[in-house]
Amino acid sequence: MAKILDGKAVAKKMREQLTVLVERAEVKPTLAVVFDPNDDGSRLYVGMKQRAAAKVGIQTRDIAVAPDATTASIERIVAELNADESVNGILIQAPLPAGVDDAAVFAMVAPEKDIDGLGVTNQGRLFANETSTYPVAATPKGVMTLLNHYGIDPRGKKAVVVGRSQLFGRPMAALLLNADATVTIAHRYTDEQTLTALLQEADIVAVGVGIPGFIKKEQIKEGAVVLDVGMNLVDGKACGDVEAAVADRAGWLTPVPGGVGPMTIATLLESTFEATLAQGQE
Numbered sequence: 001m002a003k004i005l006d007g008k009a010v011a012k013k014m015r016e017q018l019t020v021l022v023e024r025a026e027v028k029p030t031l032a033v034v035f036d037p038n039d040d041g042s043r044l045y046v047g048m049k050q051r052a053a054a055k056v057g058i059q060t061r062d063i064a065v066a067p068d069a070t071t072a073s074i075e076r077i078v079a080e081l082n083a084d085e086s087v088n089g090i091l092i093q094a095p096l097p098a099g100v101d102d103a104a105v106f107a108m109v110a111p112e113k114d115i116d117g118l119g120v121t122n123q124g125r126l127f128a129n130e131t132s133t134y135p136v137a138a139t140p141k142g143v144m145t146l147l148n149h150y151g152i153d154p155r156g157k158k159a160v161v162v163g164r165s166q167l168f169g170r171p172m173a174a175l176l177l178n179a180d181a182t183v184t185i186a187h188r189y190t191d192e193q194t195l196t197a198l199l200q201e202a203d204i205v206a207v208g209v210g211i212p213g214f215i216k217k218e219q220i221k222e223g224a225v226v227l228d229v230g231m232n233l234v235d236g237k238a239c240g241d242v243e244a245a246v247a248d249r250a251g252w253l254t255p256v257p258g259g260v261g262p263m264t265i266a267t268l269l270e271s272t273f274e275a276t277l278a279q280g281q282e
């Protein structure tokens with residue numbers, strides 16, 4: 001049976017440590033969250049972020065965009081937040097309303113306030129493996145914190161990332177590469193046979209495609225580390241992209257719920273605090 005990478009417990013510890021740091025800090029961080037209130041997932045997750053932030057002493061400002069919002073109208077909101085000195089961090093909750101160019105909006109966020117590291121400056125820093133501190137997307141960064149907590153070192157390991165989004169796959173692959181893994185990225189155009197062959201060789205599998213049960217037990221190598229980044233709602237219950245039977249074969253597994261999700265939120269708060277500190281040093 002796979003050992004559990006307990007994101008819920010590690011995230012709780014992170015939040016407790018952060019609460020102390022925020023309390024001691026001179027500036028109370030403020031995080032602005034721009035989101036589409038008509039997206040059920042966004043409403044749910046933004047609410048979770050807001051509550052978690054309040055508990056550690058981080059203020060949030062939730063900015064719901066109009067249903068007829070355009071790339072240009074959201075860019076105006078972002079420009080105001082960039083200029084607003086009372087805002088330390090800006091998070092653009094994906095997905096924005098249909099027709100809006102998410103990547104163009106991500107790119108508009110001032111790099112020092114780009115809490116999820118989705119703009120081109122911070123993505124470039126990550127891809128270049130810059131040694132300075134800069135924000136990195138909370139989900140893959142949280143995954144790395146979890147691996148580190150359990151003493152799992154990606155160096156020299158074969159890692160397969162399934163998904164190539166700006167939010168998860170690309171930064172996940174870059175982080176694993178920066179941690180000296182041999183990384184392959186699979187995506188929607190990877191044929192099934194190739195995917196299965198890659199997965200069967202992988203020491204580390206990180207998957208975030210949004211399809212329940214997408215990864216099957218037969219595709220996983222005995223003892224592999226399986227990181228389930230899927231966040232699907234099936235009959236109102238959270239489930240990931242990995243079928244339950246994978247637990248019989250994997251060495252380590254992140255559960256859904258209670259794995260990557262809580263780590264994402266704790267990491268987001270940590271990144272907001274770090275960005276606030278860095279702004280104070282300018």
Ligand SMILES: Nc1nc(=O)c2c([nH]1)NC[C@@H]1CN(c3ccc(C(=O)N[C@@H](CCC(=O)O)C(=O)O)cc3)C=[N+]21
Pocket residue numbers: 045048091092093094095116138139167231237238256257258259260261262264265
């Ligand atoms: N710019 C941006 N950054 C994000 O980080 C981002 C985003 N956009 N868009 C949407 C996804 C989704 N997301 C989740 C975070 C935590 C849980 C979470 O904590 N889930 C609970 C379960 C929730 C439940 O029970 O319904 C868990 O896994 O234990 C879920 C989903 C962040 N996202």
